[in-house]
Amino acid sequence: MGDSEEELEEDDTEWRSSFLDSAAPAVPAAAPGPSLCKPSAATSAQRVILHFDLDCFYAQVEMIRNPALREVPLAGIQQKYIIVTCNYVARDLGLTKLMSVIDAKEKCPQLVLVKGEDLTHYREMSYKVTELLMSYCPLVERLGFDENFMDVTEMVERRLTQTPDLNNFSFTGHVYNHISANVKASDHPRMALGSHIAAELREAIHNKLGLTGCAGIATNKLLAKLVSGAFKPNQQTTLLPENLCDIIGSLSSLRKVPGIGHQTAKRLQALGLVSIQDLQSFPLKDLVSEFGGPSAQRMKNLVIAVDDSPVTPTGAPQSLSDEDSFKKMASTKDVLQKTQQLLSSLVERMNKDGRQPLTFRLTIRRYSPTNKWFSRESKQCPIPNHIGQKIPSGSRDDAVLQLVPLAMKLFHKMVDSNAPFHLTLINVCFSNLQTRGAAVSGKGSITSFFSHGTSPRKTQTSSSQSQNGSSQAADSHCMDHQFSMHNMVTQHTSQMTVTTESPSSYEAALHGSRWKQSSVVAVKDTRLQTACRAARSDSDETSNTVTHRLPPNVDPEVFELLPEEIQVELLSPAYVNSSPSTSTSSSAQATVPDVPHIQKAPSPEPSQPFTENIEGAVNELDPPCRATTVNNQRPLATSAFPVREEGRLSFVESSDCKFPVNVDPEVFSELPPDVQRELMSEWKQQKPVLKVPSSRKPGRKTKDRKAAGKGGQANSLFKYFKPT
DNA sequence: CTGGGCATCT
DNA sequence: AGATGCC
Numbered sequence: 001m002g003d004s005e006e007e008l009e010e011d012d013t014e015w016r017s018s019f020l021d022s023a024a025p026a027v028p029a030a031a032p033g034p035s036l037c038k039p040s041a042a043t044s045a046q047r048v049i050l051h052f053d054l055d056c057f058y059a060q061v062e063m064i065r066n067p068a069l070r071e072v073p074l075a076g077i078q079q080k081y082i083i084v085t086c087n088y089v090a091r092d093l094g095l096t097k098l099m100s101v102i103d104a105k106e107k108c109p110q111l112v113l114v115k116g117e118d119l120t121h122y123r124e125m126s127y128k129v130t131e132l133l134m135s136y137c138p139l140v141e142r143l144g145f146d147e148n149f150m151d152v153t154e155m156v157e158r159r160l161t162q163t164p165d166l167n168n169f170s171f172t173g174h175v176y177n178h179i180s181a182n183v184k185a186s187d188h189p190r191m192a193l194g195s196h197i198a199a200e201l202r203e204a205i206h207n208k209l210g211l212t213g214c215a216g217i218a219t220n221k222l223l224a225k226l227v228s229g230a231f232k233p234n235q236q237t238t239l240l241p242e243n244l245c246d247i248i249g250s251l252s253s254l255r256k257v258p259g260i261g262h263q264t265a266k267r268l269q270a271l272g273l274v275s276i277q278d279l280q281s282f283p284l285k286d287l288v289s290e291f292g293g294p295s296a297q298r299m300k301n302l303v304i305a306v307d308d309s310p311v312t313p314t315g316a317p318q319s320l321s322d323e324d325s326f327k328k329m330a331s332t333k334d335v336l337q338k339t340q341q342l343l344s345s346l347v348e349r350m351n352k353d354g355r356q357p358l359t360f361r362l363t364i365r366r367y368s369p370t371n372k373w374f375s376r377e378s379k380q381c382p383i384p385n386h387i388g389q390k391i392p393s394g395s396r397d398d399a400v401l402q403l404v405p406l407a408m409k410l411f412h413k414m415v416d417s418n419a420p421f422h423l424t425l426i427n428v429c430f431s432n433l434q435t436r437g438a439a440v441s442g443k444g445s446i447t448s449f450f451s452h453g454t455s456p457r458k459t460q461t462s463s464s465q466s467q468n469g470s471s472q473a474a475d476s477h478c479m480d481h482q483f484s485m486h487n488m489v490t491q492h493t494s495q496m497t498v499t500t501e502s503p504s505s506y507e508a509a510l511h512g513s514r515w516k517q518s519s520v521v522a523v524k525d526t527r528l529q530t531a532c533r534a535a536r537s538d539s540d541e542t543s544n545t546v547t548h549r550l551p552p553n554v555d556p557e558v559f560e561l562l563p564e565e566i567q568v569e570l571l572s573p574a575y576v577n578s579s580p581s582t583s584t585s586s587s588a589q590a591t592v593p594d595v596p597h598i599q600k601a602p603s604p605e606p607s608q609p610f611t612e613n614i615e616g617a618v619n620e621l622d623p624p625c626r627a628t629t630v631n632n633q634r635p636l637a638t639s640a641f642p643v644r645e646e647g648r649l650s651f652v653e654s655s656d657c658k659f660p661v662n663v664d665p666e667v668f669s670e671l672p673p674d675v676q677r678e679l680m681s682e683w684k685q686q687k688p689v690l691k692v693p694s695s696r697k698p699g700r701k702t703k704d705r706k707a708a709g710k711g712g713q714a715n716s717l718f719k720y721f722k723p724t
Numbered sequence: 725c726t727g728g729g730c731a732t733c734t
Numbered sequence: 735a736g737a738t739g740c741c
Contacts, residue, residue, distance in 0.1 A: 259739075261740080318730085319731085
């Protein structure tokens with residue numbers, strides 16, 4: 001009895017203290033200054049938000065890949081002429097992020113540098129971290145490769161009901177502006193539980209992935225992020241609502257506020273606003289006239305530490321891109337070769353992802369003496385289906401071969417190659433990624449995921465305390481490790497990683513040797529350039545003798561600009577006729593260095609030991625999932641990135657059923673079983689339509705994604721379940 | 725001598 | 735398509 005009374009009191013206390021954070025976005029009394037710390041109307045319960053920030057992430061990954069680097073006092077990660085990050089030993093000697101290599105070596109001549117331009121390993125490890133966090137709670141939002149937000153409100157509430165002894169425990173880690181030991185956890189039970197969860201998750205990341213990092217615990221994303229860096233490295237800090245003013249006031253300038261970047265800070269400075277207080281006391285009206293309503297209000301809120309933006313589950317990336325920068329690129333031939341190289345790598349990544357891109361985009365950066373690091377331009381176009389299909393199907397070389405002309409076409413829309421030009425960057429990007437039917441055996445399907453992911457470990461979780469008869473909604477957010485992530489991540493661990501960093505691959509691509517057959521080996525660059533010039537001069541007259549033999553969708557104009565080897569290839573029967581012949585594919589395979597069986601001897605592969613760690617890990621923490629009944633009836637739980645596309649029905653194959661991809665699996669799982677069955681049988685009678693969703697307005701998509709993350713409300717059922 | 729890659733908003 | 739922001 002006494003216990004429950006006390007718990008109620010704690011609840012009230014925390015509710016009162018949460019008033020600060022739950023101010024309506026509209027900032028009713030925009031009174032400046034002191035009003036900051038006055039409570040305003042509370043509309044919703046306070047959240048518990050975690051922010052994880054891995055320590056010098058790239059450096060940690062490299063030290064894991066090559067443990068010898070641990071002995072070395074310093075390790076920097078170099079991209080082009082920049083040290084993008086370095087370990088803490090190096091930082092103690094004065095190195096900072098984004099320092100030039102020249103400056104860095106001047107400060108410490110013994111600095112060991114590791115090339116970090118290929119992000120493959122960082123990307124893989126980054127997704128493993130997100131995956132691990134998601135296995136505890138699906139509300140995880142990525143920010144870059146090394147940061148994750150997590151909304152653990154429901155996990156905290158669940159623990160709150162199961163933690164009888166709130167008096168006898170304390171905070172884990174630091175408490176901002178307090179001596180941690182002096183803070184009574186019973187005054188802030190939710191924050192205290194949040195600090196415990198953060199500690200457990202950091203420990204899990206360390207045990208299973210070998211990475212250390214910081215965490216911040218607070219009531220919104222802004223504060224969690226700000227506070228996570230209070231103690232570095234490998235520590236965590238909780239921000240109590242009562243210290244909200246302290247941390248926001250500690251920021252040295254507006255630029256430090258996440259969400260206020262270079263440009264915005266400049267414009268603010270033009271208004272005479274530099275400090276947090278400047279903006280707090282600046283009239284909202286004047287701000288609106290400068291930035292518009294939404295932006296102005298958002299900034300006003302940020303500087304009083306109000307941030308009601310939800311933790312939006314990130315899921316699979318919406319675009320994949322690959323880019324390279326350089327001092328100067330001034331010839332069409334170089335552009336073509338670089339584009340081909342980038343595409344080769346990008347297509348392979350796309351293939352591992354398993355989805356099919358519907359849109360291609362080419363981005364360039366032109367050199368200009370003044371505004372050097374701006375002025376990116378891009379053009380995009382749809383990818384013809386017959387080309388796009390080759391990417392998930394594994395015909396990588398075919399795909400690249402046909403995408404290169406597409407890219408060159410876009411290039412010529414931006415650059416007049418008759419006039420001199422000077423590029424400093426090329427980026428190729430796939431977007432509008434479509435999940436394809438899983439019938440294709442391979443990466444896109446569930447089968448490969450299972451063959452890799454199934455392990456006896458799962459039985460552990462179901463034995464734990466799951467008598468929680470009441471809240472299905474809370475438990476439905478709980479997932480098992482095994483079903484947590486898109487197979488892309490797992491795929492990366494089970495296949496040898498092939499990247500463009502292989503010198504042989506790079507050279508081959510550069511010289512076009514991978515494309516050539518023996519008969520064209522003798523082609524010289526001079527001939528090629530002549531051909532390019534010729535093509536430029538009469539680009540309007542493309543009535544060449546060979547163009548009528550071109551494969552469909554190859555622009556004759558672009559064809560002229562291709563290296564002769566590629567022209568020959570395109571004219572081979574394999575491409576002129578629709579079906580690839582064995583001769584072409586075999587000749588391509590024999591000369592392509594980065595097919596799996598020809599690849600270079602790899603350096604010790606990190607993914608293997610990690611996988612073992614995950615599978616064999618002993619979880620000393622709370623079981624990640626306390627209830628399994630809901631999970632068992634979740635059809636899409638096996639396909640970890642739920643696809644919620646709008647428009648026509650497309651279907652995803654699950655282990656034992658098909659259903660529309662625009663169905664939110666979380667919502668679906670919460671329906672009564674008989675309703676599930678009814679819907680299933682209804683869907684089964686419809687035919688899969690693989691059309692592009694057309695009849696929707698752009699801009700709806702992001703909203704859908706956000707709504708989907710919080711799915712589970714009755715009114716969202718209609719939205720997701722009615723195909724209309 | 726300012727990287728590479730993602731997202732959102734307009 | 736571009737601008738901006740985050741790491």
